[in-house]
Amino acid sequence: MQHLRQARRTMSSTTKLYLFHGGLRLDGHKQISNQSPIATCKPQNRYVIPVQQHIGAAGDIIVEKGQRVLKGQMLATTKILISAPIHSPVSGTVIEIGKHAVPHPSGMETDCIIIENDFQDEWIRRNPVAENYHQMNSHDLRNIVRNAGIVGLGGAVFPAAIKQTETNIRTLILNGVECEPYITCDDKLMQERAREIISGADIIGHIIKARECIVAIEDNKPEAIAAIQAAIDEDSTGFFHLQIIPTKYPSGSEKQLIKIITGKEVPINGLPADIDLLCHNVGTAYAIHQAVFKDEPLISRVVSITGNGVKQPQNMEVPIGTYIADCVTQCGGYNDNASCMIMGGPMMGYSIHSDHLPVVKATNCLLVTSNNEIHPANTEAHLPCIRCAKCVEVCPAKLLPQQLYWYASTNNFERASEYHLFDCIECGCCSYVCPSQIPLVQYYRSAKSKIWELEADLKKSNAARKRHEARQFRLEQQKREREERLRQKREMLNTKKGRPEENEINLKKAAIAEALARVKQKKETQAITPKNTDNLTAEQLRQIKEADQRRQAMKKKNHE
Amino acid sequence: MLFRKASSPFISAQASVHTIMYQVLYALIPGTLAAIYFFGWGVLINLAITAIICLFSEALVLKLRNRPIKVSLKDGSALITACLLALALPPLVPWWLTVIASIFAIVIAKQLYGGLGFNLFNPAMVGYIVVMISFPREMTYWTAPLGAVDHWLSFSDTFSVIFYGALPDQSSIDSITMATPMDTLKTQIGLENDITSTRHHKVYGTLFSNISGKGWQWINLLFLLGGLWMIKMKVIDWRIPVSFLLSLLLISNFFSVSDYATYPSALFHLFSGGTMLCAFFIATDPVSASTTPRGRWIYGAGIGVLVYTIRTWGGYPDGIAFAIILMNMAVPLLDYYTQPKTYGKADTE
Ligand code: SF4
Numbered sequence: 001m002q003h004l005r006q007a008r009r010t011m012s013s014t015t016k017l018y019l020f021h022g023g024l025r026l027d028g029h030k031q032i033s034n035q036s037p038i039a040t041c042k043p044q045n046r047y048v049i050p051v052q053q054h055i056g057a058a059g060d061i062i063v064e065k066g067q068r069v070l071k072g073q074m075l076a077t078t079k080i081l082i083s084a085p086i087h088s089p090v091s092g093t094v095i096e097i098g099k100h101a102v103p104h105p106s107g108m109e110t111d112c113i114i115i116e117n118d119f120q121d122e123w124i125r126r127n128p129v130a131e132n133y134h135q136m137n138s139h140d141l142r143n144i145v146r147n148a149g150i151v152g153l154g155g156a157v158f159p160a161a162i163k164q165t166e167t168n169i170r171t172l173i174l175n176g177v178e179c180e181p182y183i184t185c186d187d188k189l190m191q192e193r194a195r196e197i198i199s200g201a202d203i204i205g206h207i208i209k210a211r212e213c214i215v216a217i218e219d220n221k222p223e224a225i226a227a228i229q230a231a232i233d234e235d236s237t238g239f240f241h242l243q244i245i246p247t248k249y250p251s252g253s254e255k256q257l258i259k260i261i262t263g264k265e266v267p268i269n270g271l272p273a274d275i276d277l278l279c280h281n282v283g284t285a286y287a288i289h290q291a292v293f294k295d296e297p298l299i300s301r302v303v304s305i306t307g308n309g310v311k312q313p314q315n316m317e318v319p320i321g322t323y324i325a326d327c328v329t330q331c332g333g334y335n336d337n338a339s340c341m342i343m344g345g346p347m348m349g350y351s352i353h354s355d356h357l358p359v360v361k362a363t364n365c366l367l368v369t370s371n372n373e374i375h376p377a378n379t380e381a382h383l384p385c386i387r388c389a390k391c392v393e394v395c396p397a398k399l400l401p402q403q404l405y406w407y408a409s410t411n412n413f414e415r416a417s418e419y420h421l422f423d424c425i426e427c428g429c430c431s432y433v434c435p436s437q438i439p440l441v442q443y444y445r446s447a448k449s450k451i452w453e454l455e456a457d458l459k460k461s462n463a464a465r466k467r468h469e470a471r472q473f474r475l476e477q478q479k480r481e482r483e484e485r486l487r488q489k490r491e492m493l494n495t496k497k498g499r500p501e502e503n504e505i506n507l508k509k510a511a512i513a514e515a516l517a518r519v520k521q522k523k524e525t526q527a528i529t530p531k532n533t534d535n536l537t538a539e540q541l542r543q544i545k546e547a548d549q550r551r552q553a554m555k556k557k558n559h560e
Numbered sequence: 561m562l563f564r565k566a567s568s569p570f571i572s573a574q575a576s577v578h579t580i581m582y583q584v585l586y587a588l589i590p591g592t593l594a595a596i597y598f599f600g601w602g603v604l605i606n607l608a609i610t611a612i613i614c615l616f617s618e619a620l621v622l623k624l625r626n627r628p629i630k631v632s633l634k635d636g637s638a639l640i641t642a643c644l645l646a647l648a649l650p651p652l653v654p655w656w657l658t659v660i661a662s663i664f665a666i667v668i669a670k671q672l673y674g675g676l677g678f679n680l681f682n683p684a685m686v687g688y689i690v691v692m693i694s695f696p697r698e699m700t701y702w703t704a705p706l707g708a709v710d711h712w713l714s715f716s717d718t719f720s721v722i723f724y725g726a727l728p729d730q731s732s733i734d735s736i737t738m739a740t741p742m743d744t745l746k747t748q749i750g751l752e753n754d755i756t757s758t759r760h761h762k763v764y765g766t767l768f769s770n771i772s773g774k775g776w777q778w779i780n781l782l783f784l785l786g787g788l789w790m791i792k793m794k795v796i797d798w799r800i801p802v803s804f805l806l807s808l809l810l811i812s813n814f815f816s817v818s819d820y821a822t823y824p825s826a827l828f829h830l831f832s833g834g835t836m837l838c839a840f841f842i843a844t845d846p847v848s849a850s851t852t853p854r855g856r857w858i859y860g861a862g863i864g865v866l867v868y869t870i871r872t873w874g875g876y877p878d879g880i881a882f883a884i885i886l887m888n889m890a891v892p893l894l895d896y897y898t899q900p901k902t903y904g905k906a907d908t909e
């Protein structure tokens with residue numbers, strides 16, 4: 001009660017906020033999943049841990065099939081900067097290393113490590129630095145974050161340690177906005193583990209030497225606000241401020257949140273650090289606290305399992321690698337009318353084709369919808385764009401979605417890029433309001449990937465063309481040099497006729513130089529022409545010729 | 561569990577083109593009823609002709625183009641074109657003229673460009689201009705508004721005028737039609753009469769009718785109300801009507817203040833002819849209007865200036881159709897040069 005009162009007090013004393021362009025007021029559907037406390041997922045027999053669960057490079061697997069691993073033991077790691085190691089969520093045995101389906105829009109399979117639980121729950125030796133972090137330098141602390149495999153848990157799964165490479169950033173923004181409908185994992189986390197979140201934020205603040213930390217929460221989460229406020233009140237440094245923001249989608253998106261709080265915009269192709277800001281999700285802060293105070297790597301996360309298609313929707317702390325099916329079973333199973341499984345929220349998530357997939361670090365929500373709960377745009381039969389510009393009104397990136405659609409659907413990629421296709425954050429606001437029910441975001445996504453493909457092709461053919469040009473240039477030069485030498489030789493012959501010995505020597509010299517040049521050139525040409533072309537049968541020669549022709553044709557095609 | 565495949569976003573506002581178009585049609589009702597009340601059955605008969613011909617020709621072209629007919633007819637856009645056309649045409653024009661205008665609007669201006677969403681010009685205005693240029697005399701057949709003459713045409717009288725060109729006994733076309741107030745004003749000022757004396761002309765009534773002439777002001781007022789409702793329902797964007805009316809108001813006020821005797825007041829301009837119909841129903845046609853916020857300001861203001869110019873100095877009594885078509889032509893340019901600054905651009909430039 002007291003907390004609520006405090007929350008109300010802070011609500012009335014909020015500082016000036018700014019508006020971002022566009023956005024939507026959506027039905028939250030948060031009460032479906034936020035009625036019960038965070039449950040713990042029962043131990044399962046098997047865990048499937050994908051080697052790559054983040055943006056960036058995959059790590060090298062450092063365990064072997066058949067090996068016993070302990071809970072928290074590192075399974076794969078790498079030295080590459082943009083990467084994060086992974087760890088075992090339980091103690092047990094590595095029973096398989098190989099391809100397994102993972103949550104992905106395309107339903108692809110990647111390298112996974114499959115571990116059989118021995119139910120001993122035996123941890124690897126832990127050595128938390130705890131309060132000592134105050135005495136540690138940024139570099140060492142960052143290593144702890146990195147080795148704990150912590151990635152942005154808001155959905156982007158960008159390795160967290162990278163975001164902190166900058167130091168002396170003025171303001172840390174802690175993102176507890178959670179603007180997507182249905183998802184409540186951050187809400188519950190803030191309600192139940194506010195102190196740990198604030199402590200984690202303090203660690204981040206220490207790493208980047210921030211001067212203040214603003215915790216942003218949407219005003220539809222009064223309990224979370226109260227809990228965070230209480231945790232902030234325990235801190236006497238004045239480092240933390242709570243900022244309550246109005247409920248509007250997509251205010252949880254980093255760029256929009258920054259605009260709301262500071263009134264500034266992250267420059268195009270820039271980073272928040274360029275305007276002295278760093279943004280972290282509350283879940284990430286919690287994970288960092290666990291890493292520093294308990295030396296626990298990121299081996300579990302809170303997942304909202306919600307929607308009308310599941311019997312007992314709730315939030316659950318799920319070890320990474322747990323099968324989605326196991327989670328759903330623990331929530332009472334599916335309802336009869338369950339129709340679609342979405343990983344993430346209804347605005348930006350993607351549908352998955354099976355529940356025989358592991359929960360990964362990016363899984364913030366598993367939305368199981370009933371038949372009539374969702375109405376995705378109909379790809380086959382939508383009406384033409386009537387240019388009503390309702391999409392323009394709601395686009396938070398301030399784009400012209402109808403023009404983008406026009407150019408994306410006619411494959412006019414140059415124009416689409418000119419209209420800033422790549423500034424689209426795929427938030428879905430435009431599709432949401434479009435009266436013609438055009439699946440706009442789908443068009444943008446496919447245009448983007450087509451452009452990437454084209455660019456990759458272009459790079460390849462450019463490289464080939466450059467190689468070819470360089471060779472031509474080299475040959476020309478050699479020819480010119482040879483002619484020059486011949487000319488000199490002739491001149492010498494003409495002018496120095498009077499002195500025979502010298503003449504002879506010169507002639508010899510010139511002949512030797514020429515021979516050397518010939519040898520050199522031959523060597524070079526040999527390097528690029530196939531060897532062993534003598535003594536071939538007619539059949540082989542024909543085959544070679546055919547291959548050459550094919551290559552020529554390919555080259556031509558690439559150029560076109 | 562089905563594991564349906566779909567793509568984000570999975571939810572939508574469930575808005576539809578159908579709803580929008582029908583809301584526009586609902587908003588047209590009050591003004592249309594007023595038009596029928598003041599100008600008689602001719603308006604209704606025109607409406608019937610345009611509706612039938614527009615829907616029919618749309619269906620025919622769709623069939624020729626092998627497109628789904630039902631979906632397109634149901635979206636209501638052809639019906640809106642029909643309504644606008646019927647309201648723009650004089651109430652006593654011969655039926656074949658209405659038919660020509662409808663066919664032009666749907667077949668040439670809309671379907672030949674690719675159908676809904678692809679037409680550069682407002683179809684109704686194209687249809688109107690075609691008959692305006694081709695048959696200028698017939699286009700002056702405005703019925704005298706209710707109460708301005710003794711002769712009030714019954715339904716059957718109106719029917720025979722429109723379909724057989726047969727006038728009722730003891731009347732000439734001149735005794736049942738009358739120039740519009742705007743037309744009258746133009747002729748009278750041309751005859752070197754000033755506005756005050758023109759005000760006693762019989763197209764102007766007395767009670768409540770001295771703003772812009774019998775009937776017209778009421779019709780305009782009701783279209784204005786319908787328009788405001790559409791803005792409230794977010795059917796149309798407020799920028800175009802506001803900028804159009806504002807520019808018309810400013811420019812007409814400027815001239816009328818500078819020369820009260822020659823230039824009618826701003827109020828007259830705002831409430832006469834098709835001003836309000838244009839502001840809320842014609843200029844706001846999304847397909848042919850500008851789509852960027854700034855572009856819409858310019859688009860509306862441009863129409864205002866053109867309407868005033870054509871009304872005051874042009875050869876036609878009301879310049880709305882021409883103003884709309886001219887600004888339609890400018891839309892691609894407007895859209896290109898008024899792109900909003902995208903997020904993050906403001907700070908880099
Ligand atoms: S909302 Fe849909 S119909 Fe309207 S302009 Fe945008 S894309 Fe076109």
Ligand code: SF4
Pocket residue numbers: 394395396397398399401423424425426427428429430431440441
């Ligand atoms: S999906 Fe892209 S174009 Fe559509 S509203 Fe979001 S940012 Fe704008």
